Amino acid sequence: MQRTVRAPEATQAGQRATPARRAELSARIIATLAALGLIVLIAIGSRGLRDFDSALIGYAVATVFTVAALAYRYTLWIGRPPTWRYFKAGWVNFLSVKNFLRYTLLIPKAWWTDILAQTFILKRGALRWIMHMCIFWGVILSLAVTLPLTFGWIRFTLIPPDGYQAWFFGFPIFTFPIAAGTGFAIFHALDFSAVLLIVGLTIALWRRLVNAGLLVIQRFGFDLMPLVLLVAIAVTGLALTADSAWFAGRFYWFISLTHQAVVVLWLISIPFGKFFHIIQRPASIGVTLYQTVNQDIEHYGAQPQTGRCKRCGQQLPSEQFVTDLKATLNDLGQHYDLGGDHGALQDYCPTCKRVLRGQAYYGLMGKRFL
Amino acid sequence: MSVNKDFFDPQRDFNYDFESAGHPAPGWTDANRVPDTLVPTHCCFCGVQCGMYLKVADGKVIGVEARDFPHNRGKLCPKGVVAYQQAGHPDRLLYPLIRRGGKGGTLERASWDEALDYVVSRWQRIQAEHGKDAVAIYSGSSMTNEKCYVMGKFARVALATRHIDYNGRLCMSSAAAGYARAFGIDRAPLPMTDIPLTNAMLVVGSNVAECFPVMMQWIWQARDRGAALIVVDPRETPLARTADLWLPVKPGTDPALLNALLRQIITDGLVDEAYLKARTNGWDEVRAAVAPFTPEAAERLCGVPAERIVAAARLYGRADPSLVMHARGIEHSTHGVNNVLACINLALARGQLGKPGGGAMMITGQGNGQGGREVGQKANQLPGYRHIDVPEDRQYIADLWGIPVAELPWEGAAATEMVHLMAEGAIKSCMVVCSNLMVSLPDNAVVQRALRQLDPLVVVDFFLSETAELADVVLPGTVWCEDEGTTTNLEGRVIKTNQAVAPPGEAKPDWQIAVELAERLGRGKFFPYRDVRAIWDELRLASKGGVSDYYGITWEKIDEQSGVFWPCPTLDSPGTPRLFTERFAHPDGRAKMFPIPYAPPAEEPGESFPLRLTTGRVVYHYLSGNQTRRLGFLLAQAPEPWVEIHPRLADQLGIANDEIVRVATPRGAMEVKALIAPTIRPDTIFIPYHWGHRLAANQLTNPAVEPTVKIPEYKACAARVEKLAATPAATTAATPFVVETAETARAAAAVSAATAGADAATTAITSGATENFTPANAPKMFPYAVGETKAPPEKAGKTF
């Protein structure tokens, strides 16, 4: 099932043209700077391209492009009113010493629940969690190995008769014997990540093939394409190992070219597709911090009656949250002030918003039948 | 819908709580299956019998999909949406259970052989010692025609007992008798799809929106066309809410209102004299009988403002066509038949019967409430609406069944009478099929005593109901989608339900259980059924020539025509959607009109019980709730009963919303939450009845019955509400309602005196309530004295 979706754009185009153009300009500049920065780092890290493996140049170029595109999109994204407000508040909260003392454990905990262990996915389903952990760690591990390798930041030199010297960023890091487990682990790291990926992807594809709900709502480009790409990467990557182990490298050039092609395709797709969430996701830590700090009434010295629904008294996330939300809506040109002593619409909980509308309707209709 | 779910759990945050829509049973949250097949069938719940498809995958029912059937048009109520969850429900009974340790023991797993052998050996002994009639069958109407038919035949041929009756007795038996007496046929005279043709609807005692939600589309369509809506109900139901006129009647006083409406129609000259002359008998008596019921007199009796009565009479009386719809609100009454006849009088006086979109329409409640009462499981009936004391009918059925007519038992006790026979020990054993007496019968303390007397009490059910909990033998039956068969919906439309999955565990269809019992009783040759179709074909023959003639209805025809309306006497007949277009079913082709005297309910408010208690349904539950209380979504919406109290009364008693109060009647008391809302009469309280044990509204209700059909008076009894902390005496300090009641009693006496032939009101106050039924005038109950025939109305009621 295919469909195209769009994120909402600014509604009053004329009013917002200039800031939008300005934001775009700064995004371009930041993107260019990010790309240049990476190129400089590659040059330094590979000691003036001395350690750079020209066979891997496709990967490096694609990565530079991806970084530029990511920086561009990230800047635009972070500049949106709601994001910017969270971004700013998140960093303010993070950089406050008072907060640090109070919430020392909060950030590590949030990293654990939101990024490393992703426990919230467990609540969406155990199988989904296993699937996502496999894919997540497969991708992270692969990137951690591949990127420095393609930048010429990592290399190994032979120390005769049976040792290896590992270099990173032009500095010698450690040595290890050829036959040791470390060596096996290092040289086969990508094989492990590929296996992890294949396990995760098999579950994901199986889900997408049999789940009646997913079958009708999934989009090929957004939901299936990334999985297919990752499968292609994992399979061709494993094939490289298999080829050198069992077929004496007879198909090596063909396979490595294919592998490079799909990886490049995948890298380029990151900023534009589903994988952008890898970059976005850490923002949830900022949101967690923001919400925890703002709910801490004592911390802000606010009145205990704050952050409650104006009608039913049920708790709202926090007064700060409501104030920020109103400001965000203001930025977007929306003002939900009900007038009189009704207050703003955002002062009500969702149920009471519906009831308010119901009462207005009842005021209009009474017990009439239309 | 009368209560929000936050009423039950005020602390719950419904903004975040996805479980607020009910806990799904394990496995239902998975959506990892695409259905292999869609099985066309109908809902198992109320009398509307909505068409639906069941989604089946890997031999399991996984969901429901809309089916565009003529009467429900793809619509479903919440019960219909989740009905499929009964198949494969974790509470299902999977194998027979026996109480091996006797009455004090526990129910233990048994084999079918052990269970059936035990039942049959007990029955044979009981019947040898105490006679055939010591074993009874208490059947139900929420199962297919085929099953109902087999139950009737099983009782009369295999057990040879006269005592077979069914829970339809509690449902609409007064409507059945009323229509039979007035028209000669007991069936709603027109299909639901005719409702939009009408120009005025007078809905009397029917909470259509909650009890038949899918029927609402036809009523709203009529409203869209501009039809007037008048609702008679003590509560503002969702139907009454938008009505042009709401007549908030005092429970149990309907004849006064209905007679006053008719009198006003006569006064305004809105009577169709030509029609009455050509097509009815008895109009003059009716006209004379309603004369004393001036709007003001009626107001004193029924509490409806006189000007509203006049307005309603004019709104209804000036519309043509116009339709009177009525249901349990007037039928659950000690004068239920009279209430129905009073409605019919209105429709006849306006000359509406036989017109498309006009007339009177009863709204039968149970899934197969219509079919269940036609195919011979009623105490006085044989298949095809034949009568058990009419010699030709007996002969026809005895011949068909292949037994000597002398062996065919005579009329037995009605369901409500059976309970007393059980308590007295006249009935020693009973098999309860598709029924949950412990929730559904009034005054259930007495019912429990009666059921405990039985040895064995055999219950066939698919969940362990409150009644099954008391059983000595429990036999696992099937839910509707595990078997096939036909049902007859509230329009008289015979429809086909189909099997979607196999029964779980060792469960068997009810008809098979009966057949196996019959074989063990040595009567197997009378039950040679290989499949359901064989039963259906026999039933068609059994009904041939009867009032409800199914002979021409084949399963193929049902599929082709999307249901067939009986009577359908020949194979090439298309069935009869509209009745009485030319003539009524009495031999002279004319309808009979009966003068209806005013009679108060058996029990009215008195000194210690100053309020009127009425009971009813909630949209989320069906009958005794044995099925719907197990379905997460439905239970979450209404997990427990409550009592609806008007703010004025609540103020007087000092009761707050959501407070737990004690409601007491002369029979007992129960504790329930109070819902304070202005949508009920201040002198009336309401409790829904779907729960068992300490939550059963039928701990409170009055077991008094209607004299002819023995339907109990669920809808009106005297009650009081107490704060939990307060002592009973403190809360019964005289309220204005008592004064008002005394006045009512005087008004009643005055009207009764003015009504020709009516007995003088004999009331007594012994229990603190006004008891209008005394030992002297209460209806005669089974067993009748030797040589005693029943009162004339009863005889007339069934032989037309």
Added chain:
Amino acid sequence: MAAAVKTLFVDPSRCIGCRSCEAACRECDSHKGESMVMVDFMDRDLSVATQPTVCMHCQDPVAPCAQVCPVLAILITPDGVVQMAEPSRCIGCRNCVYACPFGVPKFDTQARLMKKCNLCYDRTSQGVQPYCSQVCPTHALWYGDYEEFANSRVGHPANLTAFGEQSVRTRVYFVLPDETQKLDISALLDEASAQQRAGARPREEAWVL
């Protein structure tokens, strides 16, 4: 208004509060067990009147929920249907829950995920109407295009709701009396409370006993 666009029409005056829509909604394969439709009593102290709430799919301003989403998790299809949060993006900040002028989105605190009505994408994309309107026994929820509605139903379908100065035009229609062009929440609430004070609208039935 393009006539061919199919959408929901909500008419609370016909609603009987049976919650068929809720029961049906949770049958959906994509959020089984969870209902995205809400049936609320308008005021149980006045009447049994109820209203169903589905996502109104705001068009102007376009989807406030999506606009306040910091991670662009709420997407909009080309035909104006606002989707529920994309689970890979939603970071659980609840901006949408409180920004929505109609009180529609629900938040799953455990899974840290916003969920809401997406006009039964799974069904409408297959040419079947949403499950809620499919089962609704009263046509209080009705699915079809504007012309179809105008030809077969009574009342004026309006898609404008005013919250004080802020008006919201929605893809889903609300059925109002013929003379009424929009549902003006503040004005109607003020009017109702003024009438209440003046005693023009009794809170209970006038009982003559």
